[in-house]
Amino acid sequence: MSEPLRIALAGLGTVGGGVIRLLEANAGLITRRAGRPITISAISARNRGKDRGVDLSSYAWEDDMVILGERPDVDVVVELVGGADGPALALARTTFEAGKALVTANKAMIAHHGLELATKAEAAKVAFKFEAAVAGGIPVIKALKEGAAANHIDRVYGILNGTCNYILSTMEDTGRDFAAVLAEAQAKGYAESDPTFDIDGIDAAHKLAILSSIAFGTAVDFGPVAATGIRRVLAADIAQADALGYYIRLIGMAETEIDAAGQRRLFQRVHPMLVHRDHPLAHVDGATNAVVAEGNFVGRLLFQGAGAGDGPTASAVVADLIDIARGDIGAPFSIPAAELESAAPADSGHRTGKAYLRFTVADRPGVLAEITAAMRDAGVSIESLIQKSRAAIGSTESVLVAMVTHEGPESAIAEALRLLEGSSSLAAPPLVMHILED
Numbered sequence: 001m002s003e004p005l006r007i008a009l010a011g012l013g014t015v016g017g018g019v020i021r022l023l024e025a026n027a028g029l030i031t032r033r034a035g036r037p038i039t040i041s042a043i044s045a046r047n048r049g050k051d052r053g054v055d056l057s058s059y060a061w062e063d064d065m066v067i068l069g070e071r072p073d074v075d076v077v078v079e080l081v082g083g084a085d086g087p088a089l090a091l092a093r094t095t096f097e098a099g100k101a102l103v104t105a106n107k108a109m110i111a112h113h114g115l116e117l118a119t120k121a122e123a124a125k126v127a128f129k130f131e132a133a134v135a136g137g138i139p140v141i142k143a144l145k146e147g148a149a150a151n152h153i154d155r156v157y158g159i160l161n162g163t164c165n166y167i168l169s170t171m172e173d174t175g176r177d178f179a180a181v182l183a184e185a186q187a188k189g190y191a192e193s194d195p196t197f198d199i200d201g202i203d204a205a206h207k208l209a210i211l212s213s214i215a216f217g218t219a220v221d222f223g224p225v226a227a228t229g230i231r232r233v234l235a236a237d238i239a240q241a242d243a244l245g246y247y248i249r250l251i252g253m254a255e256t257e258i259d260a261a262g263q264r265r266l267f268q269r270v271h272p273m274l275v276h277r278d279h280p281l282a283h284v285d286g287a288t289n290a291v292v293a294e295g296n297f298v299g300r301l302l303f304q305g306a307g308a309g310d311g312p313t314a315s316a317v318v319a320d321l322i323d324i325a326r327g328d329i330g331a332p333f334s335i336p337a338a339e340l341e342s343a344a345p346a347d348s349g350h351r352t353g354k355a356y357l358r359f360t361v362a363d364r365p366g367v368l369a370e371i372t373a374a375m376r377d378a379g380v381s382i383e384s385l386i387q388k389s390r391a392a393i394g395s396t397e398s399v400l401v402a403m404v405t406h407e408g409p410e411s412a413i414a415e416a417l418r419l420l421e422g423s424s425s426l427a428a429p430p431l432v433m434h435i436l437e438d
Contacts, residue, residue, distance in 0.1 A: 002036035005325040007103075008068035009059075010091055011080030012045040012052050015105055015132070018310030019078065019317050020054045030318065034325035038318070041073045069095035076101040076127075076324055078317060084108040096120035096128070101329075103320045105132035105313055111206040114213065114220035115340065118332040128332040129320035134207045135160065135289040137312025138305040139319065144214045144293060145334045151295030153215040157253035160207045160270075162287035162307040163191045163198040164230050164250040168238070168272075169285035172247065177235045190287055200229035201250065201270040208252035212268055213333045215293060216256050217341060220333065224345035225268040232431050233272055236388055237358055240402050244384070246274035246356075247282045251436060257346055266343035267351070274356050274435045280304075281436070349411030354383070354435040357413070359401040360428040367425040371401060378416035381406040398427040404435070 009016055023030065023038060031037045043056060044065035062068055069077050069091055077095045079102060081088045088109050095102045096117065104110070110117070110130050121128035131141045135158075144153065159165050163185060170181045182199065185191035197203045205227040213220035230250055241248050251273045259265050275282045280302050284290040289307025294300050306312035333340060361367045368387065375382055388400035405413065417430055 004037040004039045005034065005075055005321065006039055006041045006073055007076045007078055007321065008042040008044070008062075008071060008074040009040055009078045009080070010044045010065040010068055010088075011082070012043060012050075012056075013080065014310045015313045015317065016045070016078075016080045017052050017054050018314030019080070020056075022311075022314045022318050030322060034322040036325055038321050038325060042068055042071055044068055066091050066094050069098050069100060074100060076103060076321060078102075078321070079104040079106055080317070082106055082108065084112040089113060092117055093120065096124050096126065099124045099126060101127040101129075101324050103127075103129045103132075103317055103324070105130070105317060107133040107203070107206040107210060111209040111220060111222040114210065114333070115337060118337040121332055122337055125329065127320075127324045127329045129323065130210070130332070131320050132313045132316035134210050135291055135303070136162075136305070136307040136309065137315045138289060138291065138303045138307065139316070140211070140291045140293075140303045141214060142319075143301070143303060144211070145330070148293060148295050148298055148301065149334070151298050153293055153295050155253070155255040155294045156211050156215040156291065157251055158291035158303075159249055159281060159284050159289055160204040160252045160291070160307070161198055161201075161250060162289055163195060164201075164204070165284065165289070166190045166287045167199070168230060168233065168248055168250065171233070171235055171238050172242070172285075175235055175239070178231065178233060199231055201227035202229075204250060204252045204270045205268075208254055208268055208270055211252075211291070212254040212266060213340065215254065216266065216343070217333075217335050217339070218256070218266055218343045219340040221266075221342075224266070225270065226348070227270040228272065230272050234358075234400075236400055237356075237402070237431070237433075240358075240386065240388075241274050241356065244274070244356075244404060245277050246435065247277060248272055248433065249275045249281055249284070251275070251281070256343060259346075264341065264343050265346035267346035267348065269348065272433050274433055276435070276437050279436060279438065349409065349414065351410045352407055353410070354407050354437070355405045355410070355413055356433045356435060357403050357405065358431040359426060360398050361401055361425050362427055363397060363399045364425075368401060370423065370425055371420065374416045374419040375403075375405075377419060379412045380408060380416050410434070
């Protein structure tokens with residue numbers, strides 16, 4: 001039997017505890033598949049005295065987690081602390097500088113510093129793996145890097161945040177509004193006490209930036225990802241979408257395109273969308289994640305499963321450890337960091353498609369005419385239009401006007417909204433959700 005792969009574990013929360021339990025419960029199976037045992041040498045967390053439901057007495061403890069990367073009895077550091085900067089980033093840098101491998105579930109750190117860390121890992125000739133950072137237990141990173149490696153990926157998109165998906169699908173099932181369902185999700189542990197990163201689309205944007213880099217061979221770049229969350233989605237929007245044959249889902253979408261000058265550009269957006277009920281993503285509900293990748297030879301690939309939780313995420317972490325135990329290093333983003341392209345952000349204005357627009361307006365004559373005139377002047381063709389009464393949206397002063405456009409450029413919709421800016425007829429900013437048909 002070969003020498004054990006010795007790991008250090010930083011962060012003993014839900015996922016960290018899951019990693020320890022998984023390594024203990026499946027030790028024999030993991031050893032056979034990895035070709036050698038995987039053992040824990042040292043651990044670190046913010047609170048040493050906290051009861052985590054696992055026996056930690058046999059592991060060395062470091063109060064300063066950064067020291068884990070320098071310990072001579074450690075081959076791989078597993079970072080499960082989180083945060084784009086701070087101790088997690090310091091630990092990652094120290095680990096690579098010490099010539100050790102890193103496994104992490106930290107999507108924020110990768111989205112912001114992935115190129116730097118990949119460069120350090122490659123210089124040290126050690127592994128940098130992060131399967132658990134995107135879509136929990138779904139092996140989508142491995143699938144893109146290995147199973148679909150021979151393909152040009154034309155587009156990658158999906159449901160990347162389980163909290164948002166739980167909220168939207170529960171609103172569908174119950175007819176309740178966002179605030180009530182969010183409170184329920186927090187009570188059940190599906191949403192954090194501060195859910196900002198989830199419900200404002202930031203968490204999904206981090207994951208999309210990582211998927212984009214792997215799918216398209218571009219340098220990971222979180223800055224240009226346009227993110228809109230689900231705070232403003234009403235039960236009335238969901239009911240109207242259902243009547244039209246759609247479900248509302250928070251979708252992260254990325255694709256590359258060639259502009260008129262022949263320059264490669266990258267489109268990345270997280271946005272609530274109307275998804276046609278015949279699309280496979282329409283029926284992904286609860287806290288489930290799903291990712292679609294479209295390759296030029298393999299066609300459409302769908303990956304679906306648990307996007308979070310101690311078991312699924314720990315499974316992804318340990319799968320990375322097994323790969324390292326087998327001697328798999330590889331380029332973190334599928335191709336060497338120096339060869340990753342810098343793709344300029346794409347302008348969404350020339351993108352074409354149908355859209356759902358919802359206006360909350362004063363209940364008085366002439367408002368509908370004002371809106372339709374703006375649409376006409378901007379060149380937006382309206383396919384269907386419906387007005388909801390005050391009672392239907394629980395208001396004493398406003399009504400809801402919703403419409404679906406015919407296919408057209410997004411720039412025309414932006415122009416229509418510009419023409420309506422400052423109108424006293426609007427009781428709230430308009431909501432735009434683009435439509436995913438196929």
